[in-house]
Amino acid sequence: MNQRDEFxxxxxxxxxxxxxxxxxxNMSVRDGxxxxxxxxxxxxxxxxxxxxxxxxxxxxxxxxxxxxxxxEVYRLTRHRAVVHAHPPHAVAISLHRDCIxxxxxxxxxxxxxxxxVNGPPGSMEMAERAASALKDGVAVIVRGHxxxxxxxxxxxxxxxxxxxxxSCRVLLLSQVK
Amino acid sequence: MNQRDEFxxxxxxxxxxxxxxxxxxNMSVRDGxxxxxxxxxxxxxxxxxxxxxxxxxxxxxxxxxxxxxxxEVYRLTRHRAVVHAHPPHAVAISLHRDCIxxxxxxxxxxxxxxxxVNGPPGSMEMAERAASALKDGVAVIVRGHxxxxxxxxxxxxxxxxxxxxxSCRVLLLSQVK
Amino acid sequence: MNQRDEFxxxxxxxxxxxxxxxxxxNMSVRDGxxxxxxxxxxxxxxxxxxxxxxxxxxxxxxxxxxxxxxxEVYRLTRHRAVVHAHPPHAVAISLHRDCIxxxxxxxxxxxxxxxxVNGPPGSMEMAERAASALKDGVAVIVRGHxxxxxxxxxxxxxxxxxxxxxSCRVLLLSQVK
Amino acid sequence: MNQRDEFxxxxxxxxxxxxxxxxxxNMSVRDGxxxxxxxxxxxxxxxxxxxxxxxxxxxxxxxxxxxxxxxEVYRLTRHRAVVHAHPPHAVAISLHRDCIxxxxxxxxxxxxxxxxVNGPPGSMEMAERAASALKDGVAVIVRGHxxxxxxxxxxxxxxxxxxxxxSCRVLLLSQVK
Numbered sequence: 001m002n003q004r005d006e007f008x009x010x011x012x013x014x015x016x017x018x019x020x021x022x023x024x025x026n027m028s029v030r031d032g033x034x035x036x037x038x039x040x041x042x043x044x045x046x047x048x049x050x051x052x053x054x055x056x057x058x059x060x061x062x063x064x065x066x067x068x069x070x071x072e073v074y075r076l077t078r079h080r081a082v083v084h085a086h087p088p089h090a091v092a093i094s095l096h097r098d099c100i101x102x103x104x105x106x107x108x109x110x111x112x113x114x115x116x117v118n119g120p121p122g123s124m125e126m127a128e129r130a131a132s133a134l135k136d137g138v139a140v141i142v143r144g145h146x147x148x149x150x151x152x153x154x155x156x157x158x159x160x161x162x163x164x165x166x167s168c169r170v171l172l173l174s175q176v177k
Numbered sequence: 178m179n180q181r182d183e184f185x186x187x188x189x190x191x192x193x194x195x196x197x198x199x200x201x202x203n204m205s206v207r208d209g210x211x212x213x214x215x216x217x218x219x220x221x222x223x224x225x226x227x228x229x230x231x232x233x234x235x236x237x238x239x240x241x242x243x244x245x246x247x248x249e250v251y252r253l254t255r256h257r258a259v260v261h262a263h264p265p266h267a268v269a270i271s272l273h274r275d276c277i278x279x280x281x282x283x284x285x286x287x288x289x290x291x292x293x294v295n296g297p298p299g300s301m302e303m304a305e306r307a308a309s310a311l312k313d314g315v316a317v318i319v320r321g322h323x324x325x326x327x328x329x330x331x332x333x334x335x336x337x338x339x340x341x342x343x344s345c346r347v348l349l350l351s352q353v354k
Numbered sequence: 355m356n357q358r359d360e361f362x363x364x365x366x367x368x369x370x371x372x373x374x375x376x377x378x379x380n381m382s383v384r385d386g387x388x389x390x391x392x393x394x395x396x397x398x399x400x401x402x403x404x405x406x407x408x409x410x411x412x413x414x415x416x417x418x419x420x421x422x423x424x425x426e427v428y429r430l431t432r433h434r435a436v437v438h439a440h441p442p443h444a445v446a447i448s449l450h451r452d453c454i455x456x457x458x459x460x461x462x463x464x465x466x467x468x469x470x471v472n473g474p475p476g477s478m479e480m481a482e483r484a485a486s487a488l489k490d491g492v493a494v495i496v497r498g499h500x501x502x503x504x505x506x507x508x509x510x511x512x513x514x515x516x517x518x519x520x521s522c523r524v525l526l527l528s529q530v531k
Numbered sequence: 532m533n534q535r536d537e538f539x540x541x542x543x544x545x546x547x548x549x550x551x552x553x554x555x556x557n558m559s560v561r562d563g564x565x566x567x568x569x570x571x572x573x574x575x576x577x578x579x580x581x582x583x584x585x586x587x588x589x590x591x592x593x594x595x596x597x598x599x600x601x602x603e604v605y606r607l608t609r610h611r612a613v614v615h616a617h618p619p620h621a622v623a624i625s626l627h628r629d630c631i632x633x634x635x636x637x638x639x640x641x642x643x644x645x646x647x648v649n650g651p652p653g654s655m656e657m658a659e660r661a662a663s664a665l666k667d668g669v670a671v672i673v674r675g676h677x678x679x680x681x682x683x684x685x686x687x688x689x690x691x692x693x694x695x696x697x698s699c700r701v702l703l704l705s706q707v708k
Contacts, residue, residue: 017552021194022339024283088343091281092350104622105652105676106555121282144347145282162553166619170675173623175353176706198371199516201460265520268458269527298459321524322459352530375548376693378637442697445635446704475636498701499636529707 003029003036004047010154011044014085019161020044024086025146026064027154028053028074035074035082037064065122069148072131079134079150083157086146087165089172094141100168107167111139114164118143139164180206180213181224187260187331188221196262196338197221202323203241204331205230207257212248214241242299246325249308256311256327260334263323264342266349271318277345284344288316291341295320316341357383357390358401364508365398368439373515374398378440379500380418381508382407382428389428389436391418419476423502426485433488433504437511440500441519443526448495454522461521465493468518472497493518534560534567535578541685542575545616550692551575555617556677557595558685559584559605566605566613568595596653600679603662610665610681614688617677618696620703625672631699638698642670645695649674670695 007027014020025044028037034054038047039062051063055075059067070082093100100114107114115133117140119126126142133140134150139160141147147164151157184204191197202221205214211231215224216239228240232252236244247259270277277291284291292310294317296303303319310317311327316337318324324341328334361381368374379398382391388408392401393416405417409429413421424436447454454468461468469487471494473480480496487494488504493514495501501518505511538558545551556575559568565585569578570593582594586606590598601613624631631645638645646664648671650657657673664671665681670691672678678695682688 013553015193016546017549018194021343022190022336024339024343086281086283086343088346089350091343092347092353095280095347095351096354103626103675104617105673106617108675109652121286142282144280144285159553162555166552166555166617166622169619170623170626172350172353173620173703174626176623176703177627192370195371198520199367199513201516201520263458263460263520265523266527268520269524269530272457272524272528273531298463319459321457321462349527349530369547372548375697376544376690378693378697440635440637440697442700443704445697446701446707449634449701449705450708475640496636498634498639526704526707 004050006154007038007047007050008045010083010158011047014083014158014161015045017162019085019087019158019165021086026066026070026084027157028064028070028082029154030074030080035070037067037070040064068122068124068127069130072127073134073148073150076131077134077150079152081151081154081157083149083151083154083161084146085161085165087161087168089168090141090147090165091144093168093172094143094145100141100171102167102171103174104167104170106163107170110160110163111137111167113137114139114141114167116141116143121145181227183331184215184224184227185222187335188224191260191262191335191338192222194339196264196335196342198263201263203243203247203261204334205241205247205259206331207251212251214244214247217241245299245301245304246307249304250311250325250327253308254311254327256329258328258331258334260326260328260331260338261323262338262342264338264345266345267318267324267342268321270345270349271320271322277318277348279344279348280351281344281347283340284347287337287340288314288344290314291316291318291344293318293320298322358404360508361392361401361404362399364437364512365401368437368512368515369399371516373439373441373512373519375440380420380424380438381511382418382424382436383508384428384434389424391421391424394418422476422478422481423484426481427488427502427504430485431488431504433506435505435508435511437503437505437508437515438500439515441515441522443522444495444501444519445498447522447526448497448499454495454525456521456525457528458521458524460517461524464514464517465491465521467491468493468495468521470495470497475499535581537685538569538578538581539576541614541689542578545614545689545692546576548693550616550618550689550696552617557597557601557615558688559595559601559613560685561605561611566601568598568601571595599653599655599658600661603658604665604679604681607662608665608681610683612682612685612688614680614682614685614692615677616692618692618699620699621672621678621696622675624699624703625674625676631672631702633698633702634705635698635701637694638701641691641694642668642698644668645670645672645698647672647674652676
């Protein structure tokens, strides 16, 4: 399967599960001395041409506005793919916590402590904090914004995103007693 | 893509994301000295023929019953498309607030203050209040009824609708502590 | 469109909107001196052959186990179609109320007071109470069980079901303050 | 329909209803002196080749990591199919209860008392407890993990899973007063 088809397959799954709405979110995969990222404003389930962004140097103007975060992840970590989504339970719970500790078995196994960082979307400040959290981890939430998962493949990044949202949803639902 | 296909594409997305159910909601685009609007009772994901409504003069009987609001928006504002949906979290939160202040980053960026107005659906009273709110804004909620988003295109109106619902959902979920 | 295709179209919409899960729910349309109803255990989105049930006399063994309720509606009211679903918010709210008063504009317009009745699913007792409520109304909830909507067509019955669930969901969400 | 197509059909329904996300969950059917189970890490809606696991003896390395539980069910009970999913409301409610008593009519009829057991996912300890609960029952929840339903067919196992989640969702929603 070529890259674009794989982006589309994962984008469709992210949308069908309610992990992104509208044209929220973006995704990338490491590619040589840079990475391929979704276009600015693209719908993840209908990706148009992907944009190559080098690790150093000028960035094409049509790259996703979150390219700084993706670039820092590829500079600072070993991850080969990054998936960014806006799952509603993860976003809501991030408003009140600095670190999320899942109580369901998948969360406990795959992301036992999910850090929450601050910073304006698209900023270098946020990019550095999130990338730093992904050095030793696989998932981070930018407060009030969304999840970033680092993985070997887009599929793995999507699975992690799904786990984070499931864990946050279970945490919130378990408050209703 | 012709107009009807574009209405269908956006209608399907609105429905798949749960922003409208059944045959709720309606949409229009500016067209010369009037606008094209969905038919009364049409399912947004299966639009039949669109109906042309002039800015002045007689209105075809099969135009959406909300045509007054759409007409006022085209008379009073620069918007070129209007999307009306019934997202459940936005409708619920509108019952208790006069203005909704998003706390998530997309809401803060694209609709930092969402006014709530009163008025019976389909009435001239509601049409004027909502259109007035869209003069300087892109989204308004009619209390207990639904969202109206003004935009350059149907796609942009849908994206705004999705953002408003996401912001309201995050606000409600963040109350569960 | 033939009857079976219409049942399938409406069944698919009911399922896609989360108004029924698995093989929950059933539907029927008046047909001469009886009615056509979904088969016992059928998935509404994959209806097999429909079953004809006469208003008087023996009932085929493969008719939906809720045939009594449908039969009473056709005996006692003018409705020409009945849609039964299990929408989660409507079922939940019915546990604590004897009558549901919508606060959203669609509910206020189309079903301003939704009675809740008791009775074991499939029983004659429940059938009579629900049919009685549908004499002057279009929707009733059997407590802890589900909605029954009477209408002119399956499509109208589905739209009413969607409105009832939307109203109940808005009522429940508006409790989260 | 061959086995793989049937696994795919049920897997798609489980996913569409939100009973599993990502590559969560697994399923099996009894087959002679063993059972056919989904592959480790498989997406239930896109099952690849199924894996045969004998009731006694070596287990192929690519069988689902939950094979112990499935095997114990086939050893200790008469069930002919097992469906394991991660429905969010069932998982959340299992954190606070040792036995779930549905208050909706489907739950009351099909699974009037749903036991909750403890144990690490994939462990022999959990397998024995869950299989033991399925001797006289059709559904069990492993705390904080997910549902296991024993049935005659995959379809029946899926329907039970849907009922358990519906019952748990109604229980949780009915707490919002």
